Amino acid sequence: MAADVKAPPLRPFAEPPALVPGAMQASKPYVASAKMQEAIGFPGELTEGWEGRALDKMGELLGKYRSLRVYLDSCVHCGACTDKCHYFLGTGDPLNMPVARQDLMRSVYRRHFTLAGKLFPKLVGARDLTKDVLDQWYSYYNQCSECRRCSVFCPYGIDTAEITMAGKEIMDAAGLGQKYSNEIIGKVHRIGNNLGLPGPALADTLEGLEEDVKEETGVDVRFPLDQKGAEVLLVTPSADFFAEPHVDSLIGYAKVFHAAGVSWTLSSHASEAGNFGLFIGSYDQLRTIAMRIREAALELGVKRIVVGECGHAWRVAYSMWNTLAGIGAGGEDDFARKLQSQLDSRYKQPMHICEFTHDLIGRGALRLDREANDHRVVTFHDSCNVARASRMGDTPGGQFEIPRAIIRAVANHYVEMAPGTTHDATYCCGGGGGLLTDELLDLRVKGALPRMEALRQVADGRGVNFMATICAICKAQFTKVLPYYGFKMGMVGGVHQLVSTAIRLGEPR
Amino acid sequence: MTALYAVLLYAATAVLVAGVGYRVWLYARTPAPLKIPTTPAPVTRGGVALRMLREVTLFESLFRSNLWTWAFGWLFHAGLALVLLRHLRYFVEPVPAWLAFVQPFGMWAGVAMAAGLAGLWARRFLVPRVRYISTPSDHLMIALLVVIALSGLAMTFVAHADIVKVKAFILGLLWFDWQPLPGDVLVAVHLALVAVLMLIFPFSKLLHAPGVFFSPTRNQVDDPRERRHLAPWAARLDGDR
Structure with missing residues (x-):
């Protein structure tokens, strides 16, 4: 695959590309093995009768999800979304236009679930669910990062991510799973995190980090694991434990906790904030994976739950943990009350690490040396799930303001990328939604195009040499694709990496 | 006729x-x-009503789009x-x-x-x-x-x-x-x-x-941390624990 990877040329004007039908038809991720499928409760293979299983699943989902039913009915083909998807902009493949991606399912829905499609299939573009159609689904539902940019611009708020998730769930029920996501979900259940890092290895890694920080700063900054009675349980993506540049942000969190004098702990049972159940649209998986956080919080007796830098994890934590696992406030049932009564209701539960740090900065509780970041000219990449599917702070849009306020408090040189490429119109990094796998590298490089164009503009025009972001997938994706566009891979990093550079420890407050 | x-x-x-x-x-x-909800979203029901009103009278999202x-x-x-x-x-x-x-x-x-x-x-x-x-x-x-x-x-x-x-x-x-x-x-x-x-x-x-x-x-209010949102079929799962 790697030999075929090509970055498209940057466009001088951000005009939609010419249509290239079929350009990405061959792009497919590896299929999950029967063993991986069965390990998480799906049929192993696409055996006899898969059509029936798929349509049954579709009917079930139509009854369970209002979004799916309303969105499949409501599209008028106005075209508002057609030039909004980064994968379309990067590939020109018309089936990567959000409406066309939806129509892959809408056509089957009309054929099997609506009167018009049963009577006049040709007229309304209805199709039977055949193997060819399913192959198309597998191809193109694995070319959507579920970033929701299209839903911002749709006059009915139709969210292609909802369709993609349903598509993946239907395919899983038929016995056609995606290897990358489903293998990782298996690992979370078996080992406790997406990277498959067992408890003892994690303990070793954290010890090593303590030594590194001691060497660098001369201060005993601790990285506690499974510490009962700690105030804060930190749940962070497992990439933070050893991937570059992720680990620099983990060091940043630890320094912030140290400086604030707040006791905290990681959990080996819940050593992963990510929740790939979201990507495959499975409520059961979403819930089972989220329950680990609840169990760890109850077990460790913590008062607060804080989430590290991870986009989709923050979406799940902020928008769904309360629903899935009773982590939050306002629950009136016993299940929710059990944890609610343990957690400290004076704080938001769960809280984003940026909210935590921002609050400390606001109270003057941290000593920050902005000049330490003077070698950097920083810009901020809004991660899709944080920007369009969550919030920070008390007011709408806090998810944009709070990370930026932190950056400005720790660095002197900050530059915004072009409007229309940030905030709620931000472009996905190109690697979200369970697509962060090597066999999809060509797609990932092409999908990064609009972000790379915006970055090129501020890099050339304003000297930007550091793109901060608060998502483990963004960090991994950019590290890989930046070189294809002539940037250095070290140009991307976390917001708490900047905090880590600027924070002064062991001095009087 | x-x-x-x-x-x-x-x-x-x-x-x-x-x-x-x-x-x-x-x-x-x-x-x-x-x-x-596609965020930033209103944090109150009144705010959601206003968002919907703008959407159906002014076509706010479409205006931003094209x-x-x-x-x-x-x-x-x-x-x-x-x-x-x-x-x-x-x-x-x-x-x-x-x-x-x-x-x-x-x-x-x-x-x-x-x-x-x-x-x-x-x-x-x-x-x-x-x-x-x-x-x-x-x-x-x-x-x-x-x-x-x-x-x-x-x-x-x-x-x-x-x-x-x-x-x-x-x-x-x-x-x-x-x-x-x-x-x-x-x-x-x-x-x-x-x-x-x-x-x-x-x-x-x-x-x-x-x-x-x-x-x-x-049409959803952005308040998931403050209120526990539960669909009936999902609420039944809590009972299984």
């Missing part, structure tokens, strides 16, 4: 009301198990709204002063409506992306609306129909006291196509009209 149209219009009304009613019932009954589509789309829908209002005079007697006041605006709204449709239809041919996604039914739908609009405009600007008799016919339908339909081709075409539009409404993309109010990305 009168009887045929009477039956057609009764049937169309029944299908429209029952069909859309069933669809709305289905939407209302289907739960939204997870919080998925100015041409927004302009034509808004022109068509605003025109259609005024035209429908103008048609109220066929259903009430006497005509209240405000409705009389609306009449001349409604007339020109018909022109705006046709212009908006023409623009939207042109996009289906001229913009390659929109051409790619357009299906035969998309074109037929616009064609239907265009012929309805043009036949209506023709009665206003070219060949006046006997609207006193038309009104008598419609009031007759309302009171189940049938009056003769004037033998005018334009009236016949106009009414027949409106009946067709009503008949296909509950089975087509016209469902976007009730659908938008049920769109979870637009």
